[in-house]
Structure formats: structure tokens, C-alpha cells
Amino acid sequence: xxxxxxxxxxxxxxxxxxxxxxxxxxxxxxxxxxxxxxxxxxxxxxxxxxxxxxxxxxxxxxxxxxxxxxxxxxxxxxxxxxxxxxxxxxxxxxxxxxxxxxxxxxxxxxxxxxxxxxxxxxxxxxxxxxxxxxxxxxxxxxxxxxxxxxxxxxxxxxxxxxxxxxxxxxxxxxxxxxx
Amino acid sequence: xxxxxxxxxxxxxxxxxxxxxxxxxxxxxxxxxxxxxxxxxxxxxxxxxxxxxxxxxxxxxxxxxxxxxxxxxxxxxxxxxxxxxxxxxxxxxxxxxxxxxxxxxxxxxxxxxxxxxxxxxxxxxxxxxxxxxxxxxxxxxxxxxxxxxxxxxxxxxxxxxxxxxxxxxxxxxxxxxxx
DNA sequence: CGCGACGTTGATTTGCCTCAACGATTGTGG
DNA sequence: CCACAATCGTTGAGGCAAATCAACGTCGCG
Numbered sequence: 136x137x138x139x140x141x142x143x144x145x146x147x148x149x150x151x152x153x154x155x156x157x158x159x160x161x162x163x164x165x166x167x168x169x170x171x172x173x174x175x176x177x178x179x180x181x182x183x184x185x186x187x188x189x190x191x192x193x194x195x196x197x198x199x200x201x202x203x204x205x206x207x208x209x210x211x212x213x214x215x216x217x218x219x220x221x222x223x224x225x226x227x228x229x230x231x232x233x234x235x236x237x238x239x240x241x242x243x244x245x246x247x248x249x250x251x252x253x254x255x256x257x258x259x260x261x262x263x264x265x266x267x268x269x270x271x272x273x274x275x276x277x278x279x280x281x282x283x284x285x286x287x288x289x290x291x292x293x294x295x296x297x298x299x300x301x302x303x304x305x306x307x308x309x310x311x312x313x314x
Numbered sequence: 315x316x317x318x319x320x321x322x323x324x325x326x327x328x329x330x331x332x333x334x335x336x337x338x339x340x341x342x343x344x345x346x347x348x349x350x351x352x353x354x355x356x357x358x359x360x361x362x363x364x365x366x367x368x369x370x371x372x373x374x375x376x377x378x379x380x381x382x383x384x385x386x387x388x389x390x391x392x393x394x395x396x397x398x399x400x401x402x403x404x405x406x407x408x409x410x411x412x413x414x415x416x417x418x419x420x421x422x423x424x425x426x427x428x429x430x431x432x433x434x435x436x437x438x439x440x441x442x443x444x445x446x447x448x449x450x451x452x453x454x455x456x457x458x459x460x461x462x463x464x465x466x467x468x469x470x471x472x473x474x475x476x477x478x479x480x481x482x483x484x485x486x487x488x489x490x491x492x493x
Numbered sequence: 494c495g496c497g498a499c500g501t502t503g504a505t506t507t508g509c510c511t512c513a514a515c516g517a518t519t520g521t522g523g
Numbered sequence: 524c525c526a527c528a529a530t531c532g533t534t535g536a537g538g539c540a541a542a543t544c545a546a547c548g549t550c551g552c553g
Contacts, residue, residue, distance in 0.1 A: 181441060181445065183445050187445075189441070189444045189445040190444070191437060191440055191441055191444065192437075192440075203430060203433050203434045203437055204434045204437065204438065207427075207430045207431070207434055247426070247429075250426075250429055250430065250433060251382060251386045251429065252386070253433055254382050254429060254432055254433040254436060255382045255383045255386055255387075257433060257436035257437055257439075257440060258370060258371075258382055258383065258436055259383065260436075260440050261370055261371075261436060261439055261440060261443070262360060262368070262370055264440070264443035264444075264476060265368045265369070265370065265443075265473075265474075265476040266360070266362050266366075266368040266476070268540090269540085269541075288498080288499065288500085289499075289500065290498095290499075290500085294444075295444075297443055297444040297445070298541070298542085299541075299542060299543080300499085300500075300501095301500090301501080301502085301541085301542080301543085302540085302541055302542075304500060304501055304502080305501090305502085305541090308501085308502095447508085448508085448509080467530080467531065467532085468531075468532065469530095469531075469532085477509070477510085478509075478510060478511085479531085479532075479533095480509090480510080480511085480532090480533080480534085481508085481509055481510075483532060483533055483534080484509090484533090484534085486532095487533085487534095
């Protein structure tokens, strides 16, 4: 990649620090920025009718985060993104992304790969819900986000798995006893 | 779009008919083709340890179908794609797709949109599994694939929802009684 | 220190599964 | 064209995994 292309990328990516519990996206706003997580941990979640939180995905170091629905349709999001730990991000907005896509072929290929990866991961997660038990999903969470289980509260993991904190606590006990 | 670009697209898309129960992709093969469904209905599914089928997604008229995991990594698929009705497809293989992407800008944009859409749909489906009941998921199935519920057996829908045919039968009865 | 957040455990309830049986419909080979 | 099998949807009975409701101990932090 030529130097000027690399420079363009670094110019368009805006560094941002987010403190724990701080929001990157609030429901009602349009998600106009993609976030690359260089440190810390983000969550994408939504609230149901009873005010309960449901986590759709995490993003740790090396992951990208976006609410794709809002980002794609330019409509107000029904979801939220916030930080579970103090985090360091690189943000890029839609127009900058389009510029990169047009003028830096290597970026275009890279980003297409990111998108395909994200899609493949999402399908794999659907597969778990359709066919796997809560325990299986927990084990896959452990390998998908290495070490994360020691960094965030158990009830956040339970929310991601679609079960209650109590159930996850019992699953953990089961696993520990069996091993 | 210039004529020669349009011609290139039609040249590279191969029409194919698939009879009911006929396979487009079998587990073990690499998914090298994308399928655009112009008529009929395909399913993407996998088998678990007990030999039970679990449907990850359907594709009806106007949808694209692929096993993105195998397609992306060029690895043997763990999944299957077959037809639930006699179907008409337009197939395009990986190399043809790359050619279109490079030489037809409009196609590149279109296809990026398709991918983003697919990703957004997958996230929405994850959202259902994390937070919604089987009944809610059934109602969303009805709006996502209009009319499909009259075209395929109930147990295929149940598999897609991650429940048993018996449960779906009872959910339907509930809905009918309440309405 | 006191309070809220967190994880665990117990008792009870519930949504969905499993097993089983049964009619209705579809499809097929003789 | 009919007989028989397979597929399909439904219903009932009983069981299990996870939810709910509730209580309690620990920890960290303002």
C-alpha cells in the first residue's frame, strides 16, 4: 500500500477514549460511525418491553462494532452501544468510509472481509441458538472472546447467552464439578 | 449501467433448476457458488450429533443464498443447502463474482448492499433468540417470508424457529384461539 | 463505614421437549 | 385405480431445563 493511502486511513480514523458505562450510541440516534476497538470492551444491546437488557454482541481488542441496521438504513437505532471497560477506539464515519473504499483498494478488500466475517459469525451464533444448549453457547463464548469472562460481570455474559445470571451460575458450577 | 456491463452480468450468471429435495450444497463440499433465487424456496441447514436437522435460513424469490462460512474460507462446509420446492436459481461462482466486482462498479455497490442486508437480518434474528419468545419468532417469520408458511411443511418452520413441530402446532392453536 | 453491585443457592413455576398415539393427506407401486 | 406406506399435523401425558421469586454473603467504592 502506497504511503499516501496509509496516511489517508490514519487521517480519517479518529481516536476516541470511552470510560466504563459511557455510551457510544444511544437508542434513537443514527449510528453514523464504525468503531474499531483497540483496547477495552464494548457491548451492543437492546431493551425489551420490561426494561431488561439483552446483549447482541461484544467487541474486544481487534473487533469492529456498529449497529448495522441503523448504519445501513440511516435510521434511528433501537439499540445501544456502551463500554464495559475503559476503552480505546478508532472511529470512522460513513462518508470517510466511502472515501477510503473508493480511493484505497486494499482498504476496500480488507473491509469487505471484515463484513463477511461479521456475517459468518452472526450465522454461527444463530446456529448455536437453533441447535445448541446454553452450556454449549457458554463454551463457545469462552473461545470466541478469550479471557473476557474474567473481565466483565457474569450477568453480562448471561444476557449475551440469552439466559438468566442464576442459570449461568449453575452452569458454571456444573462445569467445575465435572472437570 | 452500460450495455456491456449488463451483458457481462447475464453472461456470468448461470441459470439452474432444482427439483424439490435436490441438493445445491452437501456437507463436505466447498460452497463456491452464490445462488440468487428467482423462484421457489431453498433452505440452509445442518445436522446435529443426533442426526436432527436445524434450519438456519430460508431463501425465497428475490433472496440470495450461500453458506458464507465455507464460501469465505474456501473450506468444506458443515452445512447443506437444498430445495423445499422446485426452484429456479441464478448461480455465480467466486471467480465470476470477483470479475464483476472489479469491472462493474454498480454491481460492486449492489452486492455490498446485499451483504450488509444479510448481516443486518442475521443480527435481527440473533436479537429474537436472545430476547423474544417462540411465538414472537413465529410472527416475525410470517412477515419476513410472506406466504411461505402455506408453501412448506410446519415442521420445517419449527426447525427454523428452534422448537419442535408439536410446540409450533400448539402456538398456532393459541394464536388462532386468541384472534 | 454503609450502600450498591455482584454471585450464589434454594424453592417453585413454567415453557418447551419427549414419548406416544391418532386421523388425514399424499404419493406410489402393483 | 386401488391398496398400502409415508408424510404430516394434532393432541395428550409426563419430564426437564431454565425462569422466577426470594434470601443471603461478599466485595469494592464513594
